[in-house]
Amino acid sequence: MKTRAIRLYGVNDLRLEEFELPQIAEDEILAKVITNSICMSDHKAAEQGASHKRVPNDVDKNPIMLGHEFCGEIVEVGKKWQDKFKVGSRFSIQPALNYQGTLDAPGYSFQYIGGDATYVVIPHQVMELDCLLPYDGEAFFLGSLAEPVSCVVGTFHAMYHTTNGSYEHKMGIVEGGNMAILAGVGPMGLSAIDYAVHNPDRKPGRLVVTDIDDARLKRAQDLYSVEDAKQNGVELIYFNTKNYSDPNATLMEYTDGKGYDDVLVMAPVRMLVEQADAILAKDGCLNFFAGPNKTDFTASMNFYNVHYASTHIVGTSGGNTDDMRESLHLMEKGLINPAAMVTHIGGLSAVPEAVINLPNIPGGKKMMYTHLDFPLTALTDLAELGKTNEVFAELAKLVDKHNGLWSAEAEAYLLENCKKRIKE
Numbered sequence: 001m002k003t004r005a006i007r008l009y010g011v012n013d014l015r016l017e018e019f020e021l022p023q024i025a026e027d028e029i030l031a032k033v034i035t036n037s038i039c040m041s042d043h044k045a046a047e048q049g050a051s052h053k054r055v056p057n058d059v060d061k062n063p064i065m066l067g068h069e070f071c072g073e074i075v076e077v078g079k080k081w082q083d084k085f086k087v088g089s090r091f092s093i094q095p096a097l098n099y100q101g102t103l104d105a106p107g108y109s110f111q112y113i114g115g116d117a118t119y120v121v122i123p124h125q126v127m128e129l130d131c132l133l134p135y136d137g138e139a140f141f142l143g144s145l146a147e148p149v150s151c152v153v154g155t156f157h158a159m160y161h162t163t164n165g166s167y168e169h170k171m172g173i174v175e176g177g178n179m180a181i182l183a184g185v186g187p188m189g190l191s192a193i194d195y196a197v198h199n200p201d202r203k204p205g206r207l208v209v210t211d212i213d214d215a216r217l218k219r220a221q222d223l224y225s226v227e228d229a230k231q232n233g234v235e236l237i238y239f240n241t242k243n244y245s246d247p248n249a250t251l252m253e254y255t256d257g258k259g260y261d262d263v264l265v266m267a268p269v270r271m272l273v274e275q276a277d278a279i280l281a282k283d284g285c286l287n288f289f290a291g292p293n294k295t296d297f298t299a300s301m302n303f304y305n306v307h308y309a310s311t312h313i314v315g316t317s318g319g320n321t322d323d324m325r326e327s328l329h330l331m332e333k334g335l336i337n338p339a340a341m342v343t344h345i346g347g348l349s350a351v352p353e354a355v356i357n358l359p360n361i362p363g364g365k366k367m368m369y370t371h372l373d374f375p376l377t378a379l380t381d382l383a384e385l386g387k388t389n390e391v392f393a394e395l396a397k398l399v400d401k402h403n404g405l406w407s408a409e410a411e412a413y414l415l416e417n418c419k420k421r422i423k424e
């Protein structure tokens with residue numbers, strides 16, 4: 001079986017190539033990918049090449065397939081898994097395998113599996129660890145987004161709190177507490193806001209979201225309004241810190257000087273980590289969610305407060321399979337809607353440039369349709385492009401119909417009507 005895939009050979013060396021996949025072994029599965037969303041972590045993998053933690057050292061000779069947020073259909077099942085997986089069924093993947101203590105993950109470490117491809121071979125580790133998840137949802141793109149959402153879900157579960165005199169860590173955020181999401185209106189921040197406000201399990205009482213990007217802040221406010229949060233029992237405050245000489249003072253005022261029980265840092269910026277530390281309440285938990293691109297990334301922390309105020313730090317990379325199941329469940333119930341994360345669509349050949357330039361492209365998630373071939377396109381540009389392209393014109397109407405969001409209906413139309421396809 002031939003595949004077309006985006007392969008990483010080294011620092012920012014991404015190539016769209018066609019090659020033969022090996023015949024699957026008894027413990028492997030052949031799958032067709034339909035969607036893969038681009039992640040800031042792909043950008044980091046490309047930027048770092050072989051020095052990335054998850055990328056093998058010999059990637060120049062044995063290139064890996066990029067992309068870890070994907071969804072598609074099963075094509076052929078090796079003998080070992082035939083009782084469990086059926087040809088034609090849809091799947092989603094939890095890529096943070098943690099197989100025997102290694103960091104190896106689809107999209108970073110393997111030659112024959114990664115989401116930016118038409119076909120992939122799913123290795124035995126994925127099934128052995130129960131990381132191949134059946135997906136019954138209507139839209140492939142939501143199956144792709146289950147992965148980034150699971151990282152957010154996981155990180156909420158990783159936060160913890162303590163009680164004086166006890167050595168027990170109570171997992172999760174403080175119910176009804178003060179929470180801050182710093183640098184919180186990138187795609188991952190949006191997902192964190194959605195989860196904080198809408199997950200039925202545990203919510204903060206007050207949620208302060210900061211950023212320095214006006215356009216992103218405005219879109220976040222339109223999508224997750226202060227009124228909607230209030231109806232869900234959360235006082236939501238958006239705060240652009242850009243023009244403040246002392247943003248920490250304002251952040252503290254929002255909590256009447258008490259500080260924050262839970263702080264998520266969503267950009268790898270030293271100043272933000274130090275800000276997070278400065279606004280922690282007693283027993284406050286600082287969560288460094290962002291992935292730093294430098295191995296010597298450091299920031300200072302107040303150790304007086306670690307000692308006397310029990311402040312502490314966690315950091316997570318990826319979610320686990322339960323987090324992924326929880327994400328799929330919340331999406332299927334309509335409690336969260338990660339469609340808000342998507343601002344662009346594109347075809348397979350548009351992936352390398354989008355990955356390399358990701359920090360310079362405005363908006364949120366880029367949803368790539370791996371069997372289609374069209375440039376990266378902002379949802380907000382569809383109407384204009386539609387003047388000369390009838391498919392885009394219809395897509396613009398569908399996006400409009402769904403309040404500016406990408407939807408199962410728009411996806412189905414695109415898959416059916418896009419004329420330029422990747423050669424198979």
Ligand SMILES: NC(=O)c1ccc[n+]([C@@H]2O[C@H](COP(=O)([O-])OP(=O)(O)OC[C@H]3O[C@@H](n4cnc5c(N)ncnc54)[C@H](O)[C@@H]3O)[C@@H](O)[C@H]2O)c1
Pocket residue numbers: 039040041148151152182183184185186187188189210211212213216241266267268269271272289290291292316317318319
């Ligand atoms: N832990 C995980 O499992 C996991 C999973 C996916 C992504 N990530 C990481 O999470 C981070 C967020 O992802 P994203 O896709 O939303 O990234 P992003 O870069 O699109 O968003 C980050 C936001 O930070 C804002 N920002 C930058 N500097 C700031 C500052 N000094 N003050 C306030 N705001 C500032 C930007 O305006 C932007 O809105 C990235 O570092 C990504 O690599 C982690």
Ligand SMILES: [Zn+2]
Pocket residue numbers: 039040041068069147148
């Ligand atoms: Zn990701």
